[in-house]
Amino acid sequence: DTAVSQTPKYLVTQMGNDKSIKCEQNLGHDTMYWYKQDSKKFLKIMFSYNNKELIINETVPNRFSPKSPDKAHLNLHINSLELGDSAVYFCASSQAGAGQETQYFGPGTRLLVL
């Protein structure tokens, strides 16, 4: 019974391509997040959605577009992939907003742009 799942787990693609990463949570949480982890393991928030509404949008290139069809799903679409997009992308969810609640993380999607 996976709480937060992501697909695909690995993604290898060419520069310039467009790709999507999907995330689903079965915890009944209201808020979902996308984080990027670089090669030095540094984690940074990209986006946060609460009940399908965007509430956090950090300084991320507009080639990255999150989409939340319902509160259990938050997908990440990336246009015109660049070498610097290579990283591990983590989805997470929490019960309430970005407050005191514990966030639960997915297993990550390892993106390699060639």
Place this chain on the structure above:
Amino acid sequence: GDSVTQMEGPVTLSEEAFLTINCTYTATGYPSLFWYVQYPGEGLQLLLKATKADDKGSNKGFEATYRKETTSFHLEKGSVQVSDSAVYFCARVSGNTPLVFGKGTRLSVIA
């Protein structure tokens, strides 16, 4: 802005050694504090948390105490095992701000 500073790794210890990973945070607001652990090839898992001053979080033999006077939340374990080898992240959150992570500390425990 809000930030978390944790000791740089990597940290290499022998099995059964005592572990301390230091973490300090910026004192704005009334943050909740967390330690997350990332095992090789996996996502982050919550290890422990504390939501107010003097709270002690504990799990799997790990402990951390929320110290408001020193703005610290150091992670400790009395006797580490090889299976504790992972990257440990200190994090803070308060109000409606997003979770802010430290840079992570890689721990390697050798038999």
